[in-house]
Amino acid sequence: MIEIQKTTESKIDKTNFDNLAFGQVFSDHMMECDYKDGSWQKPIIRPYGPLSLEPSARVFHYGQAVFEGMKAYKDKDDRIWLFRPEQNFERINKSSARMAIPEFPKEYFFEALEELLKLDKDWIKKGFGNSLYLRPFVIATESGVSASAAKEYKFMIICSPAQAYYSGEVRVKFSEKYSRAADGGVGFAKAAGNYGAQFYPTNLAKEEGFQQIIWTDANSHEYLEEAGTMNIFFRIGNKLVTAPTNDRILDGVTRKSVLKLAEENNIEVEVRRVSVQEIVEAARKGELKEMFGSGTATVINPIAGFGYKEQKFELPNMDDSYASFFKDTLMKIQYNETEDLYNWTYEVK
Structure with missing residues (x-):
């Protein structure tokens, strides 16, 4: 069972959904899960907020970081849909393997993703072009500047309400x-x-x-x-x-x-x-x-x-x-x- 810490004050009423710059506004909650002692720990969903990392965290020095891009959509009946999420799950683990990052468990990924989306469902607006952009990512968090793969990581999912990505002619x-x-x-x-x-x-x-x-x-x-x-x-x-x-x-x-x-x-x-x-x-x-x-x-x-x-x-x-x-x-x-x-x-x- 995933631990859930709900926010005490939502930001949604202060968000202008008619004027969203892509990837600049984030929903109320985020998921994080740490890898240490050779295994992924219990995922936590908590209010969106800053992280505390050592300046020597290896992601800053050797670039062990991978990510995915996904979207959640809401239909006219308020049901929430993902598009081919297993492809994204498989690809982030393929990316992780190439960067010597431990692969993330499938059951953690989908359970955490679903709980996060249910918690922040009001951030998913109906209508063509509206969606909640999902950014799963992994970073190396172990402290140390020796040039080797880390032994500690953090897997996270953050969410950003989105409209069209590009505007105007390209x-x-x-x-x-x-x-x-x-x-x-x-x-x-x-x-x-x-x-x-x-x-x-x-x-x-x-x-x-x-x-x-x-x-x-x-x-x-x-x-x-x-x-x-x-x-x-x-x-x-x-x-x-x-x-x-x-x-x-x-x-x-x-x-x-x-x-x-x-x-x-x-x-x-x-x-x-x-x-x-x-x-x-x-x-x-x-x-x-x-x-x-x-x-x-x-x-x-x-x-x-x-x-x-x-x-x-x-x-x-x-x-x-x-x-x-x-x-x-x-x-x-x-x-x-x-x-x-x-x-x-x-x-x-």
């Missing part, structure tokens, strides 16, 4: 120099350092008027891999193309869902390496109809244009866009507005 730059990950590295893991390393080149792209980078492979910079924090899809004619997952590319839950929906709706898909030159040539010939990113925070994010070297390309506005089809279909499943034919949804009871 344009991306194809990376010519920087890469997100290399062969044999930790690109497939949601390791915190992967994202910290993205910020500098992304800031350079923003100075040129772009919102995100599409990363290219570290070996030759000839192949397109991921878009910022999203997996990336290209529509060439009526064919959907995306890069295969490997040890450089995150195995996105939304990405897998898009591929399944494409298969079920007779949309031709090719999962293969995608070269920069192929996409540039397709854009020049008018054959590149769409680009869009997929991810938990954004679901599906259409891309209005891209830049490569000194060239800029704008994409057409499509009345029958794949991006809008996938987003609408996925969100109807997530919000329980249509039948879930794939057993993707998980009700919190």
Whole structure:
């Protein structure tokens, strides 16, 4: 049984749900569970608040930290739903294993998640686009600066009410120099350092008027891999193309869902390496109809244009866009507005 310490004063009445900046506001409670003496201890749900860590906690020195991104949705009948949560659970343990972090028990994860969501259910607002963003994460907490894996960790889940992740049109730059990950590295893991390393080149792209980078492979910079924090899809004619997952590319839950929906709706898909030159040539010939990113925070994010070297390309506005089809279909499943034919949804009871 999970220990629950309820807050004495909710913040919800002081929260403006009509004007939420993504990831800036947090719900009343959080879950934490410590790993020590070779095992995970009893999880605790307590009021959201600061942590106390030694300055020598190893997460600060060697970056042993992984995380996940999930969402909870509320349907018109006030029932709470998760979307493919087992995928997130499996992936955070896969990420943990790569960073030499002990895997978290499945029963702890789901019991704690459900209790937390039931406790903070009023933070989940109804309506398309509204959700409660869930951030499970693990950090190394053992004190000491010797360069070795820690023996103590903290697993936590915090919750943030969310609306749309991106606003306005998104344009991306194809990376010519920087890469997100290399062969044999930790690109497939949601390791915190992967994202910290993205910020500098992304800031350079923003100075040129772009919102995100599409990363290219570290070996030759000839192949397109991921878009910022999203997996990336290209529509060439009526064919959907995306890069295969490997040890450089995150195995996105939304990405897998898009591929399944494409298969079920007779949309031709090719999962293969995608070269920069192929996409540039397709854009020049008018054959590149769409680009869009997929991810938990954004679901599906259409891309209005891209830049490569000194060239800029704008994409057409499509009345029958794949991006809008996938987003609408996925969100109807997530919000329980249509039948879930794939057993993707998980009700919190």
